[in-house]
Amino acid sequence: MDRLIINGGKQLKGTISVSGSKNATLPIAVAAAILADSSSVIHNVPNLNDIDSLCAVLEVLGATTKLENSTLYIEPGDRSAYEAPYDLVRKMRASIYVLGPLVARLGIAKVSFPGGCAIGPRPVDLHLKGLQQLGAEVEIDSGYIIARANRLVGAEMYLRGPHGSSVGATANVMMAATLADGTTTIRGAACEPEVADLANFLNAMGADIGGVGTSTLTIHGVKQLHGTEYTVIPDRIEAGTFMVAGAVTKGEVFVKGAPAEHLGATSEKLIEAGVQLDWADDGVRVRTPRDFQAVHIATDTYPGFPTDMQAQMMGLLSITPGISTITEGIYLDRFMHASELNRMGADIRVEGNHAVVRGKLRLSGAPVMASDLRAGAVLVLAGMAAAGETVVSRIYHIDRGYENIEQKLAGIGADIIRVSD
Ligand code: UD1
Secondary structure (H helix, E strand, O other), rough: EEEEEOOOOOOEEEEEEEOOHHHHOOOOHHHHHHHHHOEEEEEEEOOOOHHHHHHHHHHHOOOOEHHHHHHHEEEEEOOOOOEHHHHHHOOOHHHHHHHHHHHHHEEEEEEEOOOOEOOOOOOHHHHHHHHHOOOOOOEOOOOOEEEEEEEEEEEEEEOOEEEOOOHHHHHHHHHHOOOOOOOOEEEOOOOOOHHHHHHHHHHHOOOOOEOOOEEEEEOOOOOOOOOOOOEEEHHHHHHHHHHHHHHHHOEEEEOOOOHHHHHHHHHHHHHHHHOOOEEOOOOEEOOOOOOOOOOOEEEOOOOEHHHHHHHHHHHHHOOOOEEEEEEEEOOOOOOOHHHHHHHHHOOEEEEEOOOEOOOOOOOOOOEEEEOOOHHHHHHHHHHHOOEEEEEEOHHHHHOOOOOOOHHHOOOOOOOOEEOOO
């Protein structure tokens, strides 16, 4: 298993580039493989383990996929396979995205129940509810979700759950509704940019989706969808992670390709914490002319502060004088990184879904373990800010979502290497 070895205390300086969005690419690839009746060419696709895992699912379902130089070529298959097996789905929760498109296209889908993960329970009730409202019959049998429908029929539905709208459920149901008879209205739809990007891709395939980017989506069903050529949006979470990297190392970093319009809440909290952000047409310059200041953060659905940036901000707040607080509103147990940061000298107390962070002047390097993707990212950030050596293990979590992380960070002055056992 690979590890990252970081010698902290180096100021980052230079330009670091943002890759395409992982979370936008995943459903887009599913739509291209299952809903379209001809090939698609998708640009700005990050070369990540999560994309490979999803492509393995799409290949089992008959599609042909090839990722070359950030372009993903997808050719739909012969449309007989409808089962996403446990061995593949357990590696890749987003495999649940095939459920709606399969039932819309083939009338049947059998997908392993994805289960929970390190950031807590992750139910799929809203995905199932939405598909049932489109007329699918859904049963759970031996760990599999089986959905059937002769023909999906457009419906009005409200898709918010106890923690707000669901990115996954909105995407799944929206994809299914594109081929349903009649009109579907999804109220309480997720407004995340990745959902909007999927909707734009579906429209480029010939779908008819209105209200893109808002909480009410109107989908007029069409008879068929065709392949298309498309460029995925930049990854706002990778961009936000690099912005924090510039800040925690007191460096001067230009994050090239950072999407200003998708980073509102993250930028606001960084500015409140004392980070200087100068936006240009093609990215943002991050500087730290002042001492950091404590801030209070509550994660929320878009355009609120993203849960996927919570861990990284906790890293920054660990070295920010004063008392900061973080309330996690989306995944209530998503604080696994706090105890690892405490091993590096941070002072973070977690109670329920609240964390109180008492800032220290400096962290010290230590052996630490990534428990999930963003929890892994903050350990890299903390390692770069800390005095001495940090060894991050279980970095397969980080590789799921960050393309060439050590090369990108080394390119702006980080002392970071990957070692294999
Ligand atoms: C997506 C992102 C993930 C991000 C999350 C929230 C992908 C591949 N992953 O995950 O990085 O952290 O959005 O922005 O895009 N919920 C239910 N019932 C459901 C579905 C979700 O109660 O059927 C709850 C979840 O437990 C959570 C909240 O709704 O509390 C939001 O989850 P959701 O938006 O669905 O997250 P994902 O799509 O799984």
